[in-house]
Amino acid sequence: MNNVIIKASRNTENAPQNAVSTQTVAFSHYNNISAQLPLDPKTGEIVVGNIKDQVKQCLTNIKAIIESTDHVMDDVIKLTVFLKNISDMDAVDEVYATFFQSYLPTRTTVAVAALPMNDALVQIEALISNGEGTAPQAPCALIKLARNTENAPISATSTQTVAFSHYNNISSQLPIDAKTGELVAGGITEQATQCLNNIKAILESINHDMNDIVKTTIFLKNITDVEAVNAVCATFFPSYVPARSVVNAAALPMDALIQIDTSVSHGDGTPPQLPEDTRLLVIKASNTENAPTMPCSHTVAFSHYNHVAGQLPLDPKTNAMVTGDVKAQATQCLNNIKAILASVDHVMDDVVKVNIQLKNIADIDAVNAIYTTFFNSDLPAATIIGVTAIPMDALVQIDAVVSNAESTPPQA
Structure with a gap:
């Protein structure tokens, strides 16, 4: 590297x-x-x-x-x-x-x-x-490019999309009909579809498409809705699936059932970067047998960052939950991230940001004690939250953003 x-x-x-x-x-x-x-x-x-x-x-x-x-x-x-x-x-x-x-x-x-x-x-x-x-x-x-389109819900408190250099960052989308400003009728399937349609409309307004997404974070009011959401996501990403994390929300704005956050590749860059030099940057989605099988990519690299999907404490050989307490589960999550990074020739000290979800916030000290042992140099930036539930009834889930010094082709 x-x-x-x-x-x-x-x-x-x-x-x-x-x-x-x-x-x-x-x-x-x-x-x-x-x-x-x-x-x-x-x-x-x-x-x-x-x-x-x-x-x-x-x-x-x-x-x-x-x-x-x-x-x-x-x-x-x-x-x-x-x-x-x-x-x-x-x-x-x-x-x-x-x-x-x-x-x-x-x-x-x-x-x-x-x-x-x-x-x-x-x-x-x-x-x-x-x-x-x-x-x-x-x-x-x-130059930072902040933009809105009438084809997606417009908010008085945020900008729909802000591009800088080789990434677009899109405000989390609720299942709101852009024409009425109201939540769409129906259940989780209809709401997930609307969120993704809003994201699609924002991307199309800046000449991008869904295949430019590198990471999604899906906030669900009911964690049991995850399979239904995965089915909807499959229709929007038929050939390539971005890295993904699922977060159980205690509540969402407008009492929605779902909200979706996205990070998007921006190969054309922002001025004075030259589109002819950067538009062909490649998204590199990777999976490894040394981490648990997921309904999304383990890691997606674009330009100078890698995005690692939320890792549950699953044994990659069996895809079953490891036995033990939160320390054992946190260790497995981090070992899964470590294995994913090793598969793309990176190490844990390349991590710049981690996001940790805990089923019991009182476990924070136990998880921190394990977490710090995985790094040899400066610790990453971090966010820790407590949630009511995690997929598969896990006690902890961890995702990561990773530096990617070698970048993705055709950058040197």
């Missing part, structure tokens, strides 16, 4: 520090920021107050991290907001809009069963544009 491009892992004293993650990990043209809780960085305690106070603290922490890397809030490409109560959305929106001057980034909002600290009402993670790249890439005045 070509290890020329350097991963930049950084912390600042102006935001809460965590022994099991790095605040921000930049690689190539993106920064990945760990999910921020409403902690006062001076005391390490949850701020006293209501949801608005907590949202403000989360965003203030993100702002401090961003400014410590010589960036500003308007460099944010995407935010994911995890709430204890979905009814707090309006309060979040009110505070959130004050942190951005020129435009609103793409966004996902979801209620989860639990957050890492009991008194936290909200947790927010961010993805940041990094025009200067990481060494030895030369700084480049890349």
Whole structure:
């Protein structure tokens, strides 16, 4: 593997520090920021107050991290907001809009069963544009392209799609009819279809298609709906299936049954990148016998990133759940990720971001103790949430975003 491009892992004293993650990990043209809780960085305690106070603290922490890397809030490409109560959305929106001057980034909002600290009402993670790249890439005045189409639902609190360099990031799509602004009639099949049709419409508006998607995160109100959703997804991805993670939501906006988040390859890049130089970048979807069989690709690489599908604690030889407690299950999840990375000539220290779902948030310390043993250098950025259920009644599920220094052809 070509290890020329350097991963930049950084912390600042102006935001809460965590022994099991790095605040921000930049690689190539993106920064990945760990999910921020409403902690006062001076005391390490949850701020006293209501949801608005907590949202403000989360965003203030993100702002401090961003400014410590010589960036500003308007460099944010995407935010994911995890709430204890979905009814707090309006309060979040009110505070959130004050942190951005020129435009609103793409966004996902979801209620989860639990957050890492009991008194936290909200947790927010961010993805940041990094025009200067990481060494030895030369700084480049890349342009961010924020766009909306009338053929998909338009939100007053987010942009449908924001492209930067070789990725498009699409706001999570609810099963809303773009013409009426209402949820579509029907059950999970109809709602999943509408979400994917909205994504398709957004992609077509920027001259892309569903085969350009590299990763989907599917938020389900009922985890038992996963098979029905997989069947719908198969009709939208008949030949190639992106990496995928499934998250059990405690609640979704508008009381929807499903919401789908996507990361999209953007081979044409953003100016001043030249379309004739980049439009032929190849999506490399890979699977290995050393990880459990899945209804999606194990890993999808595009340009300078790999996206690893959510891994359950399954024995790859039997595809059965491993026996044991959460430590045993977390170890298996991480071993599966390690095997997937090894199959594409990468290692765990190439990981820039991990997302961990726990059925019992009280297991966080046990999982962290195992998790840290899989890395030899700086720890990745991280997000941890508690959920009511995980597929196959697992106790933990983990996915990862990985640096890909060698890039995908025809880049050198």
